[in-house]
Amino acid sequence: MTRKIMLVEDDLPILEMMEILLRKIGYEPVLVPDVLEALELVKRDPPALILLDIMMTPINGWEFLEKLRTEYNIRELPVLLFTASPSVEEKIRQMNDPYLGVLQKPVSVPDLKAGIERFLGK
Amino acid sequence: MGEIALPIDRFPVPDEELVRIIVVTSLTISCILITAMAYSSAFCLISSQLLFIPIIYAAYFFPRRGLYIAAICSFAFQTIGYYHSYPDSLAMISVTSEAIFFIILAALITFFNERVRSGEVRYRAIFEHSQIGILLFDSATFAIRTSNTKFSGMLNYTPGQVNEKSFLDIFLTPREKSRFLERIEKEKTTSDFETRFATKDGGSCWVNLSWDHIDANTVSCSVMNINGRKIAEKLNNDNMMKYRQLTESSPTSILIIQNGFIRFANPSFVAFLGHTVAEITGKSLETFIDPGDRENLNEFMAQWSQKIPAAQTRELRFVTKSGEIRGAALFTTAIRHLENPATLINLVDISEKQRLEEKILQDNDRRRGIIITVAHELRTPLQPILGYLNLLISDPEGFGIVADTKKILERCLASVDRERQIINQMLDLSVLDSGKIKLKYSTFALAPMVRKVLDDGGFGTKADLTVDVGESVMITADADRMISILDSILSNAISYSKPPRKIGIIYRTGIDDRQHHIAIRDNGIGIAPSQLCSIFEPFQLADGVVLARKYERLGLSLSIAKKVVQMHGGDITVESVVNGGSTFTIHLPKEVQHDA
Numbered sequence: 001m002t003r004k005i006m007l008v009e010d011d012l013p014i015l016e017m018m019e020i021l022l023r024k025i026g027y028e029p030v031l032v033p034d035v036l037e038a039l040e041l042v043k044r045d046p047p048a049l050i051l052l053d054i055m056m057t058p059i060n061g062w063e064f065l066e067k068l069r070t071e072y073n074i075r076e077l078p079v080l081l082f083t084a085s086p087s088v089e090e091k092i093r094q095m096n097d098p099y100l101g102v103l104q105k106p107v108s109v110p111d112l113k114a115g116i117e118r119f120l121g122k
Numbered sequence: 123m124g125e126i127a128l129p130i131d132r133f134p135v136p137d138e139e140l141v142r143i144i145v146v147t148s149l150t151i152s153c154i155l156i157t158a159m160a161y162s163s164a165f166c167l168i169s170s171q172l173l174f175i176p177i178i179y180a181a182y183f184f185p186r187r188g189l190y191i192a193a194i195c196s197f198a199f200q201t202i203g204y205y206h207s208y209p210d211s212l213a214m215i216s217v218t219s220e221a222i223f224f225i226i227l228a229a230l231i232t233f234f235n236e237r238v239r240s241g242e243v244r245y246r247a248i249f250e251h252s253q254i255g256i257l258l259f260d261s262a263t264f265a266i267r268t269s270n271t272k273f274s275g276m277l278n279y280t281p282g283q284v285n286e287k288s289f290l291d292i293f294l295t296p297r298e299k300s301r302f303l304e305r306i307e308k309e310k311t312t313s314d315f316e317t318r319f320a321t322k323d324g325g326s327c328w329v330n331l332s333w334d335h336i337d338a339n340t341v342s343c344s345v346m347n348i349n350g351r352k353i354a355e356k357l358n359n360d361n362m363m364k365y366r367q368l369t370e371s372s373p374t375s376i377l378i379i380q381n382g383f384i385r386f387a388n389p390s391f392v393a394f395l396g397h398t399v400a401e402i403t404g405k406s407l408e409t410f411i412d413p414g415d416r417e418n419l420n421e422f423m424a425q426w427s428q429k430i431p432a433a434q435t436r437e438l439r440f441v442t443k444s445g446e447i448r449g450a451a452l453f454t455t456a457i458r459h460l461e462n463p464a465t466l467i468n469l470v471d472i473s474e475k476q477r478l479e480e481k482i483l484q485d486n487d488r489r490r491g492i493i494i495t496v497a498h499e500l501r502t503p504l505q506p507i508l509g510y511l512n513l514l515i516s517d518p519e520g521f522g523i524v525a526d527t528k529k530i531l532e533r534c535l536a537s538v539d540r541e542r543q544i545i546n547q548m549l550d551l552s553v554l555d556s557g558k559i560k561l562k563y564s565t566f567a568l569a570p571m572v573r574k575v576l577d578d579g580g581f582g583t584k585a586d587l588t589v590d591v592g593e594s595v596m597i598t599a600d601a602d603r604m605i606s607i608l609d610s611i612l613s614n615a616i617s618y619s620k621p622p623r624k625i626g627i628i629y630r631t632g633i634d635d636r637q638h639h640i641a642i643r644d645n646g647i648g649i650a651p652s653q654l655c656s657i658f659e660p661f662q663l664a665d666g667v668v669l670a671r672k673y674e675r676l677g678l679s680l681s682i683a684k685k686v687v688q689m690h691g692g693d694i695t696v697e698s699v700v701n702g703g704s705t706f707t708i709h710l711p712k713e714v715q716h717d718a
Contacts, residue, residue, distance in 0.1 A: 017506035021513055024520075055498065084501055084546070090562075106508030106542065109516040 005116065006030045006047035008038045008064065009082065010056045018051065018107070025113045035064055042074065048120055049078045051103065054088070065100075075099070078119035082107070142183055149179065150191055154198050181231035192228030196221035255345035257289070261335060264289040276329070276347050278322040289343075294318040294326045302331075310335050316348065328352040375450070375469035378459050382406050382423060385459055394450070394471055396443035412439035412447055426454055426465045437472065448473040490552045497549040504542050511535040547678035554685050561600040561689055563714060568595040568640070572627055575608045584616050585623035585644075595629055597638055598714050603686045610679035611642045611694075611706045619646030619703070631712075637692065640708040649698040657696065658684040690714065 005027045009015045015031050022029040030047055032038040035056045042050070050068075054061035061081060068074050076099055081088055084105040092100050103115045181188030203217030249256055255273025259266045266285050274284040277292060284292075293299040298317045305315055313332035321327050328351075333343040369376050375391030377384055387402045395402065395410055402410075411419050415438050422436045434454045439447050453468045511531055514521050518528045553559055569591045576582055576589075597604075615625050626643040649657060658680050684694045691711045698704035 011502055011505070013503065013506040014509070017509040017513075021509060024513060024517070084505075105505050106512070106539075107505075108509075108512040 002048045003028045004030055004045075004047040006032060006038065006042065006050045008032050008035055008050060008056070008061075009053040010035065011053070014053075021107065021109060021112055024109060025116075027116065035059055039064065039067060039072065042068065042077070043072060046074070046077060049080060049116060051080050051082050054081060054083050054085075069097075080115050080119075139184075143187075146179060146184070146187075146191065150195065154195065158198075158202055178227070178231060181228040182235055186232070189225075189228050189232055192225050196224045199224070255329075255347070256342070257284075257345065258336070258340050258342050259289040261339055261341045267340065273345050276321075276327060276345065277319055283322075292319045294320045306333070306341075319345075375467075375471070377407070377467040377469060378457070378464050379407055379426075379467060380459055380462060380464040382408065385464065391469060394442070394448065394469070395440060401443075410440050412441050415439045422452070426456070449476045487556065490556050493552045494549060497545050497552070501542060501545045501549075504538055504545075507538050508535065508542065511538065544678070547682060550682055551678055551685070554682065554689070559689070561603065561686075563598055564601050565596055565598040566601055567593070568597050568629060568638075569593050571601065571605065572608065575605055575612065579609055579612060581612055581616065581625065585619070585621075585625045588624070588626040588628075591627060591629040591640075595638070597710060598712075599690055599710060600686070607683040607686060607694075607708065608640075608642075610683045611708075614680065614706075615642060615644035615646060615704070619644050636712055638708075638710045638712060640710070641705050642707075643703060643705040645703040648700040648702050648704055649696065650700055651698075654696060654698060658694070 003026065005022055007015060007018050007022070007029050009018065009031075010033050012033060015033060019029045019031055030041070030045075032041060036059070038050075052061045052064060056064075059067075061083075065079060065081075068077070068079070078099045078101065080101045080103045081092065082103050082105065086104070089102050089104075092102055099119065101115055101118060103111065179188075181192065200217055200221045203220075204214055207213030207217060249270055252270055252272055255270060255276050257266055257269035257273050266287055266289050269281065269284050271281055274281045277284070279287075290299055290303075293302060295318070302315070302317060305312060311334045315331040315333075317329060317331060319327045319329050327347065328349045330346040330348045331343060332346075333341050336342045369388045372388060372390055375394050376386075376388040377391055378386040383406050384403055387399060392399055392402060397410075407423075408416055408419060418436070419438055422434065422438070425434050435451060437449060437451050439449050442448055449472045451470045451472050453470075455466045455468075457464050457466045511534055514523060514531055515528060515535060518524075523531070569589075572589060572591055576587060581587060612625065616623065619625075624645045626641075628641045628643065630639045630641065631637065680694075687694050687708055687710065691714060692709045695707050695709065696704060697707075
């Protein structure tokens with residue numbers, strides 16, 4: 001099973017930091033600062049999990065998710081939304097998507113590990 | 123006439139009359155003597171009928187006395203006649219009938235004379251006692267010939283003083299005089315000529331003159347004092363002018379509405395609507411109201427007809443001629459217009475106020491938007507810092523970090539995390555302010571929630587806790603929000619007290635009480651009375667100095683807590699004793715009205 005984790009985040013310092021964190025816990029990060037490019041990449045080379053930022057342009061994390069699930073029909077790929085807003089948790093509860101989780105910013109190594117292991121196992 | 127009187131045997135007799143009496147008496151005596159001489163046949167040519175002369179004379183001038191004289195003369199005539207004609211009975215009868223004829227003649231003269239005289243007296247009385255001033259003046263020289271006391275009294279003169287003056291001298295101004303001269307030149311007979319006379323002391327007196335030429339040289343003129351009326355008219359005019367100016371130049375629109383129709387509108391209202399006066403008056407007020415507000419207007423008008431004594435006020439939207447919608451505040455007062463009940467409306471144009479209010483709301487929205495964006499932008503760079511610090515601290519050995527360095531890194535992490543929290547609070551408050559947040563109500567038991575907050579926050583290790591919350595207490599609120607409110611107040615209590623800390627959480631209510639009261643009491647440093655009311659204020663309301671100090675002490679958690687409780691329909695209050703501790707009490711309504 002691949003250890004590839006796709007990181008979709010348009011803020012470069014966060015991207016770099018997350019890369020280190022992911023490597024630290026033994027995953028192989030794929031960094032994608034361009035959200036539209038990420039969609040193409042998912043189709044070509046699907047990762048084990050996507051870490052997705054919400055506030056991005058030209059499309060935000062929610063729109064990315066919508067396209068991924070309906071347009072690309074990729075329903076069983078785990079997605080961890082990466083956010084600083086506490087209200088996101090409530091929102092995804094209502095969406096009833098078993099392959100959708102949330103990771104609160106600021107992220108710590110144990111939180112990141114637990115979040116990924118929830119979907120991928122140890 | 124008859125002013126000098128000579129007292130004769132206790133009765134005063136006017137001198138002129140005395141002269142007449144003497145003349146008449148002497149005439150009578152002379153006539154009797156003449157007659158006597160005639161009958162003595164000495165002078166046949168002198169007729170006994172000469173007795174007519176004194177009788178007619180006396181009867182004319184002194185009617186009653188004339189009768190006596192006629193009687194005396196007749197008696198003398200008869201006596202003398204009998205003396206001469208005796209015993210000729212035919213002659214004697216002729217003498218008697220002649221005497222009777224004299225008396226009848228005198229009586230007739232007296233009768234007609236009296237009638238004429240009584241008429242004169244009546245007219246004189248009318249003249250003297252008239253309530254209208256009457257005077258006669260010369261049509262060529264305008265000299266006053268005679269006037270009554272009413273006229274002289276009108277101008278504060280005595281009758282004598284007026285009669286020495288020229289009529290032209292009593293006009294107040296040369297202009298009045300020339301107006302009069304023009305008029306009298308044109309019209310021989312005039313009524314209702316209004317002018318002003320000068321009184322004796324130089325004052326003015328409004329009069330209404332009517333005149334007529336009674337003969338070639340004399341003009342009769344009646345004078346009516348209209349000073350009172352003129353003063354009242356002037357006052358009335360002044361008042362009219364005053365009110366007219368008040369309504370015409372008032373910046374507030376003024377309307378009079380009767381039975382729903384506009385009876386009067388001042389220029390300000392005309393300008394407000396852009397219609398002409400003709401397009402407004404007589405129309406119903408409803409015509410100019412925005413259709414969406416017509417029901418509102420009808421409800422408002424129903425209040426007028428109910429005659430509620432207090433003045434009413436309402437804000438309504440009008441449609442102007444150009445189709446623009448303008449807001450106005452209407453203030454009504456019940457009045458009477460043309461003897462019927464009406465409503466006076468003062469109308470203030472508030473479209474500018476509404477525009478500004480909207481602008482303020484927009485500006486506030488914009489400002490909140492900026493704050494939210496700025497907060498996001500500030501928060502983003504903190505993520506990698508926090509991430510790296512967390513990473514380093516989580517594996518010091520792996521990164522070759524010694525214990526001292528780790529301590530420094532931990533302090534960095536605490537500071538950066540605090541900054542993150544402040545930014546989050548700022549965001550939270552801005553979003554709450556925007557009113558776009560909806561509370562998620564649920565009904566839950568309070569005691570377990572309090573226990574959870576205390577456990578999660580580790581408050582048990584920081585303070586000696588006393589919890590007095592009944593297990594059966596159920597509240598309806600946004601549970602997540604309540605948890606953070608309790609956490610904020612408890613954290614605050616810990617921050618501002620020193621060990622040994624004592625914190626009490628007490629729940630109270632009454633059967634009739636419509637609120638839950640949750641009190642959180644600490645033994646901390648307390649809050650000075652001067653700061654009590656400002657501790658809930660968010661920092662953006664305070665000035666720079668206060669901001670810095672409050673930021674350090676309290677942050678925004680209390681502002682957020684208070685705002686959220688207020689959104690529930692409740693409030694947070696605080697009581698405090700400096701160095702004795704503070705008690706924050708959350709008041710929550712038991713019955714909440716919410717969607718879902």
